[in-house]
Amino acid sequence: MQDQYSEIRQGEKGAWVSIGAYLVLSAAKLGAGYGFNSEALVADGFNNLTDIIASAAVLIGLRISQKPPDNDHAYGHFRAETIAALVASFIMAMVGVQVLITVARSFFAGEREVPGVLSAVVAIGSAVVMVGVYLYNKRLATRINNQALMAAAKDNLSDALVSTGAAIGIIGSQLGLPWLDPVAALAVGLLICKTAWEIFYSSTHALTDGFDDKKLKTLRYSIERTKGVKSIKDIKARVHGSNVLIDVIVQVDSRLSVVESHRISDEIERLMEHKHNIMSVHVHVEPYMPGAEEEAGKDGTLS
Template sequence: MNQSNQLKLAQRGAYLSLIIYIILSIAKFFVGTIYDSAAVRADSLNNMTDIIVSIAVIVGLKISIKPADSNHPYGHLKSENIATLLVSFVIMFVGIQVVIENLPRIFIKEHPTPNIITIYVSMISGIIMFIVYYINQRLAKYTNSSSLNSAAKDNLSDALVSIGTAIGLIFTQIGMPIVDTILATILGLLIIYTGFGIFKESIFALSDGFNERELTAFKNYILEVDDVIDVQSIKGRYYGSSIFVDVTIVVESNLTLEEAHHICDAVEQHMHNKGVSSIYVHPEPASIQ
């Protein structure tokens, strides 16, 4: 499957998340409002931020599909990272608002007891999000989409949050209604944490950061190629869901230019099979090491 088709397939996962989040956020907001649960309302806001994330992923993937042009010789693949960076600020802002709204309420004397229906809604929501996580995680691995992988992690986080909310709301039914407000505050902090995590990942990719373990693995893959004596240097960078690598390999000094070229081709093909989108290989003769 070529890169364009992979990105289109990744979009399906983003659309799935978007539809589910819209349904759940509306349902939770009305249930939380009607049955007086601050935690469920906060969870609905959490899902609303996920709607923004899903839209950003979709937009980023759509732009990423655009082919390279004279102004963007490497393509538009970093659009995913830019979109998620902008979204991270929105998520953190929403989280801060949730904390500001609910933290002072912890210290008031009276706390309403939410209806038991809020427990069922949160539990069902958690189960649905576990299913969405499973689907998107498989799609992310298949398409090698970093943004969809991040979305899948967010799906799992939302599933755990909803299940945790349901468990916490049980305590409100046994004479501890303050737990609802405490849960809402905790959810606000989790929203902030999620936004900050997305912010860090986006900055890491946009600043050409690269996972050292992954780079070491790539070096070992290159050394598997016949006639590659050593890897003198290797650099990597992320372009959205794509990986670009620059490597200098060491080969025998008595090789002809054509023979060295064939080795470079073999390295390129081997690394493409390992998931690298683009690789530049420079050969160096062993005699000048």
């Protein structure tokens, strides 16, 4: 458990790196966007403002998730990460909609000024910075197996793509296509809303105990091949922050002693930890009844 808390503390570094980068870039983009009349760059700047809030929410969630289990939270506080991400998705959606409304109004504003070329330089520089932040957070999230930080890394990558799109719109305006800048701003607004929806969906899926069916089948396959396991009567899994909790009912030879059955349970727990990095596994052992598996449904539960 201490290793998990140590990994979460390492994850805070990635959140701080993101917040620092977004603070600098949002100020630069908004200043350049308004100064050089680029709607795409202004929209990108507001996008980074929402990213500051989202990264701060991830940081707060990581802090709360480090609290040890207590009487009211026997499994710990790891879901604080997921709740923080859910809150961030609402904030991002609000800003995305506001950007779309602003862009829609600009289409009816008549003649518009061509953005200054320096705004394209700011956008390209921002894209390069965000690619660097993405690579840093991705490596860190992979090393400590932190899903919240990995989601933040994916957001970093989308921000790099948004800045690239803003640069394309600005350069297009310089080439005599002034409509390309608001179109790029429209794309930014849509991408903000898309990212918000993806974070909202994954967060609510986890909070309602949803779990990837393909991953569950992989876990089932591993347990079925554990020495001594005759069959699996039932298996369930759910996400708790960045952790996975498994409940499995295995059937073993009815002639085995309690000690021998317990050894099989220990082997399953070791397998889940070393092969799948799952620390919380609840194994219930039942005697194997020949022919009972024929009555089992396709999902592995008895009818």
